[in-house]
Amino acid sequence: xxxxxxxxxxxxxxxxxxxxxxxxxxxxxxxxxxxxxxxxxxxxxxxxxxxxxxxxxxxxxxxxxxxxxxxxxxxxxxxxxxxxxxxxxxxxxxxxxxxxxxxxxxxxxxxxxxxxxxxxxxxxxxxxxxxxxxxxxxxxxxxxxxxxxxxxxxxxxxxxxxxxxxxxxxxxxxxxxxxxxxxxxxxxxxxxxxxxxxxxxxxxxxxxxxxxxxxxxxxxxxxxxxxxxxxxxxxxxxxxxxxxxxxxxxxxxxxxxxxxxxxxxxxxxxxxxxxxxxxxxxxxxxxxxxxxxxxxxxxxxxxxxxxxxxxxxxxxxxxxxxxxxxxxxxxxxxxxxxxxxxxxxxxxxxxxxxxxxxxxxxxxxxxxxxxxxxxxxxxxxxxxxxxxxxxxxxxxxxxxxxxxxxxxxxxxxxx
Ligand SMILES: CC(C)(COP(=O)(O)OP(=O)(O)OC[C@H]1O[C@@H](n2cnc3c(N)ncnc32)[C@H](O)[C@@H]1OP(=O)(O)O)[C@@H](O)C(=O)NCCC(=O)NCCS
Numbered sequence: 001x002x003x004x005x006x007x008x009x010x011x012x013x014x015x016x017x018x019x020x021x022x023x024x025x026x027x028x029x030x031x032x033x034x035x036x037x038x039x040x041x042x043x044x045x046x047x048x049x050x051x052x053x054x055x056x057x058x059x060x061x062x063x064x065x066x067x068x069x070x071x072x073x074x075x076x077x078x079x080x081x082x083x084x085x086x087x088x089x090x091x092x093x094x095x096x097x098x099x100x101x102x103x104x105x106x107x108x109x110x111x112x113x114x115x116x117x118x119x120x121x122x123x124x125x126x127x128x129x130x131x132x133x134x135x136x137x138x139x140x141x142x143x144x145x146x147x148x149x150x151x152x153x154x155x156x157x158x159x160x161x162x163x164x165x166x167x168x169x170x171x172x173x174x175x176x177x178x179x180x181x182x183x184x185x186x187x188x189x190x191x192x193x194x195x196x197x198x199x200x201x202x203x204x205x206x207x208x209x210x211x212x213x214x215x216x217x218x219x220x221x222x223x224x225x226x227x228x229x230x231x232x233x234x235x236x237x238x239x240x241x242x243x244x245x246x247x248x249x250x251x252x253x254x255x256x257x258x259x260x261x262x263x264x265x266x267x268x269x270x271x272x273x274x275x276x277x278x279x280x281x282x283x284x285x286x287x288x289x290x291x292x293x294x295x296x297x298x299x300x301x302x303x304x305x306x307x308x309x310x311x312x313x314x315x316x317x318x319x320x321x322x323x324x325x326x327x328x329x330x331x332x333x334x335x336x337x338x339x340x341x342x343x344x345x346x347x348x349x350x351x352x353x354x355x356x357x358x359x360x361x362x363x364x365x366x367x368x369x370x371x372x373x374x375x376x377x378x379x380x381x382x383x384x385x386x387x388x389x390x391x392x393x394x395x396x397x398x399x400x401x402x403x404x405x406x407x408x409x410x411x412x413x414x415x
Contacts, residue, residue: 003030004378008183011036011083011090012067015043017139017165018124018199019096020063021172026092026179027066028371028380034086034395035064035386039071039079039415042388055362061385062368065358069386070395071415074105078414083107085399087115092179096124098136109194120182122195124171137199142167146203151210153240155228160240171202209246213238224301225250245270250297250304253337254312256320266337267320269311269327271304273297278330283314356382389415 008031012023020043027033037043045060073079087093093112095102102108102123112119126137127145135141143149143161153160164170178195186192204211216223217238225248226241228234245251251270258265271279276297277289288294293303300307315323320336327334338346344367349355356370361384371380392415396406409415 001377001379004375005029005031005180008032008092009090010034011086011093013093013095013097013102014124015096016045017059017063017168018172019094019175020045021169022122022124022175022179023067023094024063024065025173025176025371025373026094028382029375029378031092033067034090034391035067035069036074036083036086037069037071037388039073039389039413042069042071046388052363056360056385056387058363058366061358061360061363061366064385065368066381066383067386068391068395069389070392071389072392073414074107076412076414078409078412080106082396082399082401082409082415084115086395087112087119089399090116091118091183092120092122094122094175094179099125099134113192117191118186119192120179120186120195121192122175122179122182123197124175125196125198127200128196128198132200137167139165139167142171142199142203145200147207147210148203151207151238151240154242155232155240157240166206167199167203170206171197171199174202174205210238225304227305230302243268249273249333250300251333252304252308254308254315256315256323257318259316264337264339264342265320267315267323268335268337269308269315270333271300271307271311272333275330275332276300279311279332282326282330282332283311285310353380353382358382358384360384362387 005026008026010023010026010031010033012019012033012035014020014023014035023033023035035043043060043064045063046056048057049059050057072082074083087107109121112121125133126135126142127133132145140149140161143166144159146167148166149159149161152162175195175197178197182193182195213223214237217234222229222234225244226234226239227244228239243251243253249270249272251268253266254269256265256267276295280286280289293299294307318326324334324336343349344355346355352374353370354372356368357365358368359365368382370382393406396409396415401409406415
């Protein structure tokens with residue numbers, strides 16, 4: 001079966017996490033992704049957080065599946081010519097270097113346009129134009145600058161970053177959408193264009209509901225679904241809401257059986273309004289279904305703490321999976337707090353290809369997250385990440401270089 005992006009060639013000039021997640025997705029959709037790495041060294045993540053000496057790290061392998069790797073010294077004049085040949089052959093150049101690095105290499109937008117007017121140049125940067133545009137940025141910097149950290153955590157504690165890589169992988173996702181959109185526009189315009197996804201913008205886009213809340217707070221001075229209501233205080237900015245739901249249906253994380261020893265024996269419980277009567281029945285508080293102090297969502301808001309404490313008395317008598325089973329029977333929205341160990345062992349995720357076992361010639365078998373986006377006509381086969389420079393000769397030959405030329409370029413240190 002063909003793939004959605006068959007025939008699209010990507011010059012993947014990305015490193016670390018944000019760019020590689022983007023090009024990995026494009027590879028999974030069928031694009032030919034040619035990763036250009038620094039001759040001799042490669043993407044710095046190859047050697048970061050290694051669990052096996054001298055073997056590409058899981059950090060690298062899990063972000064670079066289905067790609068080819070070529071090594072080019074793009075600061076060497078002959079290496080530059082090889083990169084130019086690649087620019088002429090590819091549809092998209094994706095990069096996430098520090099601001100200005102591509103220009104300093106001599107590959108300005110204007111130069112790339114001269115070489116290939118159909119080329120789409122897609123970049124991840126930490127910030128868009130403005131006071132911080134020249135800054136180097138990593139994941140947690142973006143989480144802090146994009147509004148996630150100030151709104152995550154508990155009221156009485158410091159700002160907290162989340163384990164979900166919303167700055168890196170989140171921005172990679174945004175960039176991938178920008179790229180396929182630009183490819184679509186090119187079918188009409190015949191021209192390439194620049195695509196920019198700034199990490200601050202990507203995080204803020206994912207924190208959209210918090211900017212909603214800032215304006216609600218400015219207008220009314222309170223937000224009744226936040227744990228600060230009715231007893232705490234609100235300041236000028238959106239406070240940290242603990243585990244409160246970000247939407248209109250109050251929720252909280254509750255202890256389940258075994259919580260004393262298992263750090264993940266918890267369940268997320270949502271007191272969705274349409275199933276309130278069923279919740280009351282399940283926890284044995286039938287009277288709350290009709291009591292005017294509890295019967296309506298508005299009446300419940302000042303009592304949320306007490307309500308969740310009562311529900312927790314019930315969840316603590318069940319394991320998180322038993323609670324799920326019972327609550328699902330009544331369509332009560334809830335979710336177990338799953339550990340990474342539980343997720344890795346979950347058979348249904350293996351079945352759908354969301355968790356995949358991949359074989360690697362140097363590290364053997366390892367688990368990875370497959371393509372989370374499923375296309376019915378473009379299935380994803382996850383193949384291992386390339387070794388450093390594994391495809392240099394192959395790609396050079398496709399660019400028209402003879403074995404003698406390849407060997408001369410290698411001697412010159414250009415590849
Ligand atoms: C992630 C980041 C902080 C890493 O910074 P860094 O390790 O110092 O790397 P840089 O991006 O500055 O690039 C390093 C240099 O390698 C050079 N380089 C990269 N590939 C090369 C190659 N194949 N041949 C020769 N030189 C190469 C670049 O030209 C640059 O040189 P310069 O500084 O002389 O211009 C930075 O790239 C960045 O801010 N990126 C944008 C935001 C981003 O994506 N952050 C998330 C990362 S997960």
